[in-house]
Amino acid sequence: MSLHTYILFVGASLVLCLVPGPDMLFLRGRTIAQGRMAGLCAAFGINLGAYVHLLVAVTGLSALVLASATAFTALKWVGAAYLVYLGLGALRSKGSLALPLGDTVTKALRLIFWQGFLSDVLNPKVALFYIALLPQFMNAHDPSPVKHLVALGVAGNMVGIATSIIYVFLAARMTSALRRNQAISSWLTKAMGALFVGLGLKLATEKIQ
Structure with a gap:
């Protein structure tokens, strides 16, 4: 694999990281409603969820899932149901979802981490990204295809986390004043819930390309 291909x-x-998708919108919702740490x-x-997709893609399991309409549909509906579940939880909440103070903040942040993980793992479009994009940058006669696939996947994930961190800092800075207002913070929480429900419904109706 040449340096030109890698670049x-x-x-x-x-x-692709700059194009809004379910993960980016999930990230935006958490940041706007709950701040930078969230x-x-x-x-x-x-x-972390993206690394799961990379592992699955390298082992070839993603290709099997995406080749099966039944498996793809099942994964899509599980992911959609999870997003709707998160959204309804936010819509039913009283007040805002501002992070708690003291020791309980660690538990809240851990929950958000795993919600982000599941949001990515249950998104079949991410699996499709690896299956469709990675082979375009590989040579059919590559003597070390697995090593190069992993190198490309790790590079893509590093770009993704760097982009996400920059986005979080910018979004948190722009909305910090809004979160300090209790009424606006509550509205942001409801908006985040509606966003998640909308994402779930959108994911449920999408078809593989």
Whole structure:
């Protein structure tokens, strides 16, 4: 694999990271409603989920799932149901979802991390990204295809986490004043819930390309 190919893949990954999708919208919702720490935990959870997709893609299991309409549909509906579940929870909450003070903040942040992880793992579009994009940057006669696939996947995930961190800091800074207002913070929580429900419904109706 040449340096030119590697740079092209990094550039393609950056462009795709900047396109709003379920993970980016989940990240945005957490950051706007709950602040920088919540956004960072969501970002790292999403990034860990991306490594699961990379592992599955390298072992070839993603290809089997995406080749089966039944398996793909099942994964899609599980992911959609999870997003709707998160959204309804936010919509039913009283007041805002501001992070608690003291020791309980660690538990809250851990929950957000795993929610981000599941949000990514249950998104079949991420699996499709690895299956569709990675082979475009591989040579059919590559003597070390697994090593190079892993190198490309790790590079893409590093671009993803860097992009997410920058996004979180910018979004948190722009909305910090809003979260300090209790009424606005409560509205942001409801908006986040509606966003998650909308994402779940959108994911449920999407078809594989």
